[in-house]
Amino acid sequence: MNSLLLTGGRVIDPANRFDAVANLLVIDGKISAVGKDAAAGAPKEIERFNVKGKIVCPGLIDLHVHLREPGQTAKENLATGTAAAARGGFTSVVCMPNTSPTIDNAGTVALIHEHAAREGLVNVFVAGAITKNIAGEELAPIGSLKRAGVVAITDDGHCVQNNELMRRACEYAKMFDLPVMDHCQDYSLVTDGMMHEGYWSTVLGLRGWPAAGEEMIVARNILLAGLTGARVHCQHLSAAGSVQLLREAKKRGVPISGEACPHHFTLTDAAVAGSEKFWGNDGKILAKFQNGELPEWPAYDTNFKMNPPLRSARDREAILEGLADGTIEILCSDHAPHCDYEKEVEFDYAPFGVTGLETELALALMQLVHAKRISLPDLIAKFTVNPARLLNLERGTLSIGADADVTVFDPDREWVFRVEESASKSKNSPFFGWKLKGKAVATIVCGKKVFVEQPELAAA
Numbered sequence: 276m277n278s279l280l281l282t283g284g285r286v287i288d289p290a291n292r293f294d295a296v297a298n299l300l301v302i303d304g305k306i307s308a309v310g311k312d313a314a315a316g317a318p319k320e321i322e323r324f325n326v327k328g329k330i331v332c333p334g335l336i337d338l339h340v341h342l343r344e345p346g347q348t349a350k351e352n353l354a355t356g357t358a359a360a361a362r363g364g365f366t367s368v369v370c371m372p373n374t375s376p377t378i379d380n381a382g383t384v385a386l387i388h389e390h391a392a393r394e395g396l397v398n399v400f401v402a403g404a405i406t407k408n409i410a411g412e413e414l415a416p417i418g419s420l421k422r423a424g425v426v427a428i429t430d431d432g433h434c435v436q437n438n439e440l441m442r443r444a445c446e447y448a449k450m451f452d453l454p455v456m457d458h459c460q461d462y463s464l465v466t467d468g469m470m471h472e473g474y475w476s477t478v479l480g481l482r483g484w485p486a487a488g489e490e491m492i493v494a495r496n497i498l499l500a501g502l503t504g505a506r507v508h509c510q511h512l513s514a515a516g517s518v519q520l521l522r523e524a525k526k527r528g529v530p531i532s533g534e535a536c537p538h539h540f541t542l543t544d545a546a547v548a549g550s551e552k553f554w555g556n557d558g559k560i561l562a563k564f565q566n567g568e569l570p571e572w573p574a575y576d577t578n579f580k581m582n583p584p585l586r587s588a589r590d591r592e593a594i595l596e597g598l599a600d601g602t603i604e605i606l607c608s609d610h611a612p613h614c615d616y617e618k619e620v621e622f623d624y625a626p627f628g629v630t631g632l633e634t635e636l637a638l639a640l641m642q643l644v645h646a647k648r649i650s651l652p653d654l655i656a657k658f659t660v661n662p663a664r665l666l667n668l669e670r671g672t673l674s675i676g677a678d679a680d681v682t683v684f685d686p687d688r689e690w691v692f693r694v695e696e697s698a699s700k701s702k703n704s705p706f707f708g709w710k711l712k713g714k715a716v717a718t719i720v721c722g723k724k725v726f727v728e729q730p731e732l733a734a735a
């Protein structure tokens with residue numbers, strides 16, 4: 276049961292600095308052996324897969340996912356959200372607490388754990404709220420959330436504006452050794468901005484969401500991390516100034532970290548003006564992946580509306596540089612499903628957010644590895660050991676005895692992301708019709724294959 280042998284793949288395990296063509300043996304859901312000789316100890320009847328030419332790595336972890344349970348299951352649920360994760364190569368996800376009701380108490384955490392055990396295809400970890408009902412007014416019971424098993428606290432979707440309250444949250448979080456994850460948005464600066472404040476917001480006549488609205492809170496978080504010693508993690512960074520602040524603070528040893536999402540380091544605000552403007556301006560380099568057939572979309576397409584918004588080419592470059600020099604250690608999707616009827620409205624009225632679990636590995640490979648900005652082991656670290664360390668998870672490695680969460684992917688496989696093939700309940704991705712490079716071919720959770728791309732992974 277839950278035993279298998281993967282032969283001939285390039286095994287990359289950044290946590291153990293391992294990178295070699297090797298076999299990987301899984302027995303009863305645990306990593307049993309990794310190396311040239313790993314096949315020798317395999318039982319005769321074990322299921323064998325030839326993964327020659329593929330990358331074998333620790334199961335990918337996405338620490339920023341909206342699974343929409345409880346209460347918003349028209350958008351997504353634990354079954355569909357984790358199916359999308361499995362297709363994307365993810366063996367663990369962390370679900371955000373801005374649900375209905377919010378995940379701000381132990382009972383709701385228990386409910387999700389129970390549903391996830393029954394319906395989840397991959398491991399589901401829970402982030403609890405910082406404040407009751409994510410209202411930003413009164414702290415949630417952080418100790419009882421920790422006892423219920425949350426791996427972090429965040430008011431994601433919202434941002435605690437009161438600095439004193441945020442300070443207290445950091446103090447409690449430190450006491451309970453939980454990271455505080457923050458959606459960085461200063462409400463007084465951003466007001467009801469809906470796209471990056473710059474050239475294109477002026478051209479399109481849409482209210483601007485200035486980069487300073489993010490940078491202000493990143494700076495606040497650096498100060499509070501320094502003051503309290505709590506580990507503060509800045510979510511979905513989009514602005515050049517945020518990267519600079521983080522870089523400088525990390526040099527001083529402040530316990531601060533950051534994450535980036537593929538839409539922010541692939542697209543720019545020009546995309547809100549339509550495909551022609553994007554490919555003609557900021558999309559020229561990416562266009563060559565498309566082999567001449569450029570995906571098209573109109574101006575004001577709400578699948579390009581997210582929070583924080585797509586920013587300028589300069590900001591995109593700064594995020595890529597931050598990922599390359601290690602300032603930003605973690606990659607994630609901010610997978611944010613919304614129903615068609617919610618997104619098919621004027622730009623002003625559409626909710627923020629896009630799906631991302633099924634495209635993030637490919638886009639990260641394209642923009643970081645194929646673009647020769649970082650190595651494959653560095654990319655894998657940002658999806659495995661780095662998020663695991665932040666969240667104190669005993670995952671993200673192929674160490675002997677660890678739970679056998681394993682991802683097998685082909686970094687060079689070209690494919691088109693088609694709406695009918697998406698496992699998510701919602702279809703609000705800006706990347707449908709895009710030709711992508713790099714794809715998960717097998718996702719294994721505790722030794723069990725939860726996604727296999729046939730016939731890519733042929734039994735040997």
Ligand SMILES: [Zn+2]
Binds near residue numbers: 431458510582583
């Ligand atoms: Zn957010």
